[in-house]
Amino acid sequence: MTSLPPIIVSREDREQIYNLLDSIPAHNEVVEGLYDELDRAEIREEKDMPGDVVRLNSNARFTNEASGKVYHLKLVLPANKTGDHCVSLLTPAGAALLGLKAGDSIEWPVAGKSLRLRLNAVE
Template structure:
């Protein structure tokens, strides 16, 4: 499966790069995959972010193809990952969601090395779409 195009805001990129720099090299297993996603992303100013793209602090409804389970979670930084309705950007599926557009699918390494296919069904809330550029 070819990886879909991803779009990340300048603000999210800057914050994620700072986060990655602050963590030890082996802090989480998906580090290399997240860094590769950041490297291949189209970067845009937050004010120009398309409304159908998953950004940090977006609430996104997505389906995991292997189980056909549907989830609605807010993509957050580790400090905000409460477990209740949130998913950390450092979790494998969290990293996979960032920058995808509604309707996109991506295969991503999951727990235990298995590949997980994720499909974006709806962007329920996006801070940029709401004019909130400070989250």
Template sequence: MSSQPAIIVSSLDMDRIEALIEKMPRLTPEVEQLENELDRATIVAPEAIPANVVTMNSTVRFKFIGDDKVFEKTLVYPHDLKHDEQVSIFAPVGSALLGLAVGQSLNWPMPNSQSRTVEILEVLYQPERAGEYLR
């Protein structure tokens, strides 16, 4: 797994995601993949998150390598998912975004036994950068 980029996750995000996973009656392959990703994350205090890293409730511009289309989505918890401009942490692309920094890319399994490489172009909004630690 050394080919995967380093990821950084806030301790607050980690606690909240783990609490949601623990409440699930059974884990899907996508959630198991997210757990594996979280196992290799560097965990830091929310105040120590670099400004260019995707955290929960961040709005991020990204694309899939090999595709010119650029997406702009806010990474949210499943219970906060309300419209198409958001993506759940438990969706394959949502899991891939968490913890990546601008300029990093990550190959991630997608539905139908495919995989795509997600590249982070810009973190437009990050709660930690804005001083908002309790969302």
């Protein structure tokens, strides 16, 4: 994996995500990656979060840099995934987006390969 961009996560989101991860009996690549992301994240109070950073329930517009395809999806906890307009935090794309700032790119491991995403905007 290339160098990772800095990420910012709200204290409230961090607590919700830890509660979710701690409830999953079998750890997998995405879960382990999320623990690592939370360990390296800058944690801020909700009121101090920048508007252009992806948080839970943010609408993100991002590009898969390998395919060039642009997506506009809401980042949610798995229990809140209500349709195709949402991406679960427990998917590689969802985990990769957490805490990114508009303009950031990230390379996320997926089954021995890499998913490279660029965050265009938080809407």
